[in-house]
Amino acid sequence: MTAATLYDALRESHELQRALLRKLLRSKPGAEQRIDLFTVVRHELAAHEAAEERYLYVPMMMHDGGLSASRHALHEHHQIDELIEDLQALDPAGSAWIETAKALSKKVHHHLREEETKFFQVSGKLLSDSSKQKLAGQYRRDYQRMHRMLAAGR
Structure with missing residues (x-):
């Protein structure tokens, strides 16, 4: 399905x-499935973050009204990245791993909810309808490119 707007x-x-994080939290400690799911989650978050930063946050930062919200969202992306790094250093069979995974899920869910209920409304007022459509294509292409790059590098 091709997205109509960004x-x-x-x-x-x-x-x-959201679906991947639910599956990850239900995965069995030490199971191969947990490690594979974590790789999928890591790649999805990284591809999404990179494309979103380029095609939503950067255009928003070009408007005075979008600076604060963009900075906040970038900060949350950084926090998510740090939790991913923490998970990579932990034993996937250990209790610290699942606790950190829960913290990651909570942070991602918070970020997505905030973005959908606040940030989209702010940016929706600042970006033109034609730019929202153009940015959708750019986002989608970069998102797919990032997925290919991450899969190649695993």
Whole structure:
């Protein structure tokens, strides 16, 4: 399905992130499935973050009214990245790993909810309808490119 606007494209990834995190939290300690799911989650978050930063946050930062919200969202992406790094250093069979995974899920869910209920409304007022459609295509292409790059590097 091709997204009509940038927000449609972003929501598709948001729904995938929510589903993947639910599966990850239900995975068995030490199971191969947990490690594989974590790789999928890591790649999805990284691809989404990179494309979203380029095609939503950067255009928003070009408007005075979008600076604060963009900075806040970038900060949350950084926090998510740090939790991913923490998980990579932990034993996937250990209790610290699942606690950190829960913290990651909570942070991602908070970020997505905030983005969908606040940030999309702010940016929706600042970006033109034609730019939202153009940015959707750019986001989608970069998101797919990032997925290919991450899969190649695993």
